Amino acid sequence: MIYLFCGLFGGAVLVAICKPLFSQDDTLESAIIEETAWDLLQRKKEIILGNIQDLDFEHKCGKLSDEDYQKIRGEMAGEVSLVLEEIDGIESSQDLDALIRHEVSVRKSGSHEPEPALCPSCGEKNIATSKFCAECGAKLIG
Amino acid sequence: MAQVGQFALAMAVVVAAYSIVASLLGIRLKSDKLIASGRNAAIGTFACVTMAMVSLGYLFLVDDFSINYIAEHSNRDLPVYFKISAVWGGQEGSLLFWGWLLTVYSALVIVQNWRKHTAMMPYVTAVLMSSAVFFAGMNLFVVNPFNQIVVLQPGGVNALFVPPDGAGLNPLLQYILMVIHPPILYLGFVGFAVPFAFAIAAMASRQMGDTWIRTTRRWTMVAWFFLGVGILLGGKWAYVELGWGGFWAWDPVENASLMPWLIATAFLHSVMVQEKKGMMKVWNMVLIILTYIMCIFGTFLTRSGLVSSVHAFAQSPIGGYFLAFIVIGLSGSLYLLLDRLNYLKSDNQMESLVSRESSFMFNNLILLASCFAVFWGTIFPVISEAAPEWMGGGVKVTVGPPFFNRVNVPIAIFLMFLTGVGPLLAWRKASTNSLKRNFLWPAGIALAAGVVLFFQGVDHFYAWLAVVMSIFVSLTIAREFYKGARARSVGSGENFVEAVVNLTLRNTRRYGGYIVHFGFVLLFLGWSGQAFTTDTQAEAGIGDTITMRQYTLRMDRLAVEEVQNYTSTKATISLFENGEKVGVLYPERRFYSSSGQPTTEVAIWSTIKEDLYVVFAGPAPDGKKAIMQVYLNPLVAWVWIGGIILGLGTLIAMLPNKKSAPRTSQASRVEEKIEVEQHTT
Structure with missing residues (x-):
């Protein structure tokens, strides 16, 4: 009985440890x-x-x-x-x-996500905080 | 069940070691899978050590005396709650308990911060698990609480031996405060592992802004709170259980808990300078490393037998391992610190010696000086005994309370002075005019009170100074609340009480801190009362009286009583104050049959002015009378009241600041912009 309990307990811990190793997703969050x-x-x-x-x-x-x-x-x-x-x-x-x-x-x-900044020159959607267009380099308004 | 405990311990060592390897390898190989596996292993370590703790607790409850540790620390008649506290009553169990608390903290910290600090957490996990491996490893290989008693039978065969009853828990530990004192103290000791781990992680991941400090601020306060409460409970236990009339004797075990508390207090103050001004970055790293190392050192000092004698230390199985762990931990941390010095440059310079930041610096130096004095006094007997004879060593020297008091009383008074002065100084620089305006009346009133006290006969210099300082600091604290509330009520229309409450809730750290300072003032005041302690010893039979100042004690009864776990000789004493009966006291002497040890149970008549402390010292030679030792201890109650206020202040400081009504995101951006513009114009 005791051995069965130890086996089950140890097995559960091992499964929890190994599970992430077999997951598909490797997000590299730790690199942030x-x-x-x-x-x-x-x-x-x-x-x-x-x-x-x-x-x-x-x-x-x-x-x-x-x-x-x-x-x-x-x-x-x-x-x-x-x-x-x-x-x-x-x-x-x-x-x-x-x-x-x-x-x-x-x-x-x-x-809320800020409104993207539209480039007055080429119409590209830029990140709201950008000062210049990432596509054509024109100065963004606002 | 012992096998379950053994298995869980062995598994804890393997899983914790895996957690370190997986976390560090995961960082190196940039594999989040490995890092996540290391994280789960850390939580798995918690599960394993919990299983070991549950097993040991169960074995205590079912009186399994085949286990050596249980046979030595429990007996059948021991009440259930003492059986539970006996789990951490000896070396093996207390180390297991230490390790268990560490894994509890680790699991909580990991769950709380995993998503928030993705880059730091693998390092945090590795550092916490390094300590966990050490403690679980000690329990598995060196001081195993699950070892069974084996005797050698004729013919060279080993056989299990089960004694009919255990030796019992040390009677001095059979006191209700002793059930909670060690867990609370350990919660403090172990809690400092969290800021330590974050500090190391910040250095290792080269992220040495103040993220690690802000993340661990509450954890540090939790640990500081528990350590402080643990020390006070220890003092209370010594006061009511040891029967020598005082609550603090500068005993090495007491010092072991005070030292990390002193450094942590310095740390709690100096992190504010880093947060506000980007200064003292290296210093803060040094302080948190020293705090944690002192926590380990404290455990080592208490558990290794080093304090009783170097010879006991040499015989103790754990001493060498602890020393090695401390040396490796300290040198590894300092190496990392030296390697990262370039990242820890101060953003600002100290602009004036009369400023808030310089008062913090002085406070730090004073606290460290105090810690060093305590450290030196504690360790000196060991050094003098261990030193070779040609250096004058080999002799056991005792460093007693006179040394510690001579050094620490002036330090504590200067610290009190800084407690009063610091909050009155502005950051960066305080001008002479501001100083005059802020100091004049608190200092004037305190001095005037000092003159009155002197003419009333308080002529003990340090006690007088302590009272004057207490008044000064209390007034400056009251002034802070008053001025703050007034400034607040002018703008908000709140009444004074509302303003005080809101002021505190909107800046819990500052005003909670002031409450902590006030608690410290009261505690110190109570402590200074020890200078006026008086005592007397007398033999008293039935009907005899003992008189001490306004108190008269009359012995009414002496009775012997058999209780479950001990035999008690109890005196019933009527207490009269100025001739009027005010109460009945029951000092007692117990004899614990399982361990063969006597103890005294003190009777205390406590008022806010003084404590009448009665000890049943033993039977008189004629066998008919009892020897009574009576102490009159002034102001002791203020130590406990101060402690409670100190604790409450800490809890307030831990609360999150109450914020104004939430703004919408768009509005908040606009307001922030306006705020910036306002501030810069």
């Missing part, structure tokens, strides 16, 4: 890099915006003098502008990895 330059910049943007919010609140609470507040806020605003510029740079450079990651993150967040 989570922290691309684009991701890190997005995260940086979030952090600086969060820091600005905190700074505003701390100023409201009287933890900072007006002078310090203005100075630090100005610095933070400068930092976020730089980050936004870098994000724009990546998005307009047609870095496919970054664009794919962007798409994935939009889909993961559950928001």
